[in-house]
Amino acid sequence: MHINSNDTIAAISTPPGVGGIGIIRLSGKKALKIGDKIFRSKSGKKISKAPGFTVHYGHIVEKNNKSKSMKLKVLDEALFTVMRAPRTYTREDVLEINCHGGIVPSRRVLELVIDNGARLAAPGEFTQRAFLNGRIDLLQAEASLNIINAKTEAALKPAVYQLEGRLSAIINKMRDELIEFIAPLEAAIDFPDESMTCAPGVRLSKTLRKIAKALKGFIEGADKGIMLQNGISIVLAGAANVGKSSIMNALVEYERVIVTNISGTTRDVVQELININGIPVRIADTAGIMDSSCVITKESVARSLAFSQKADLVLFVLDSTREINKTDLDVAKKLKNKKVVIVVNKSDLKSKINYSEILKIFPGASRVKISALRKQGMAQLEHKIVSQFFKGEIVKSEELTISNLRQKKSLEECYGFINNAILLIKNKGFEECLIFEIRQALNSLGSLVGEDINEDILDNIFNRFCIGK
């Protein structure tokens, strides 16, 4: 992404499609001047003369090239909100134009502001400016992305917590505590006679241990935080007619997919998002695995297996009214490497199943008996799904604030350096080494909040945003 922060950027900030209002946002030095060029306010006042945090009613106008008199053509009726630097989202002058919603009006206004000197914003560029101008740190920038993308309330909570800067505050406090020890340690090297006596050493180890403990808490919660943000993907897999589609319908609570007693009913992979105890779960129903020479069946079986391989969890479905057959075993073998819950379906009917062979393939896998037809055992099934990832403990949002792998990696690095430092003190190592480890730990914490971070990494982060944020 080519970032020139002198440009004035513009984008449609509302989602594409038909809606009551559309918002075009501008940020940069020329934002208000561009406002003057395209706006005739009812009051006759100029946008560039308006104080911050004021809203103005009027019309968006453009030059009518066809008319000789150069009369202005009214494009839309609009409200202009003026926000002046530095108290804005980006810390630059910001202009927000509320015009009519819908694809055509907002597009035309966007084109107009671009014709008048703005440049189309890259994805996340407004938030990137907020970060580069020091209004928020990188953790907060990532939190704002998570807020937009949150799929459940439970996922929203930690993101809001992080946007408020509470995690950043904890991290910054750790940094301050570590920095405090650098000078005395350096003094100890320069004046070995007055070398670090027991007192700072004890205090330092205490601080290091406290930090290590906090980091460990965050790292342990990280996978859950990431999962809460991204959702868990699960796939229903098994032989034909075991009841996969019936389970899908029971989980999404409506007749999403066709159920018949004819094998091969499901062909395409069908996906739906459900919410289990606040955790977003993407569930996919797939074709039953079977041998066939039919081109369509072959393709659907291939997709089914490919999807199962990518999923976080496979619900391996068995029909309890019959013995395990070769297909069941073949499918099971293909899913051997996956995290699996064995779902024994049709428990409303007489059971004929003996799954010892299956248990050999999935030793230790959880099992649950259900009847998709009668909707029995569904709560247990949901509980089993979630407990594969969240082992029953209460989910505290403070501990789930780590929401991506980048953050987890920085924390793990830092944790490693802190532990090295603890060992050095214990083994009476050199002060130079101790300083080195502490500085490395400080670097990891710095990169966590976005200091001295390389441009490619930044671009990578902001590219995941939508345009207009």
Ligand SMILES: Nc1nc2c(ncn2[C@@H]2O[C@H](COP(=O)(O)OP(=O)(O)O)[C@@H](O)[C@H]2O)c(=O)[nH]1
């Ligand atoms: N008795 C009973 N029949 C079921 C149950 N679940 C599914 N079925 C029936 O099994 C057949 C195959 O179901 P379907 O969901 O299409 O299986 P799929 O091929 O694995 O997707 C249908 O006739 C369903 O009505 C159940 O829990 N109990």
Ligand SMILES: [Mg+2]
């Ligand atoms: Mg099916």
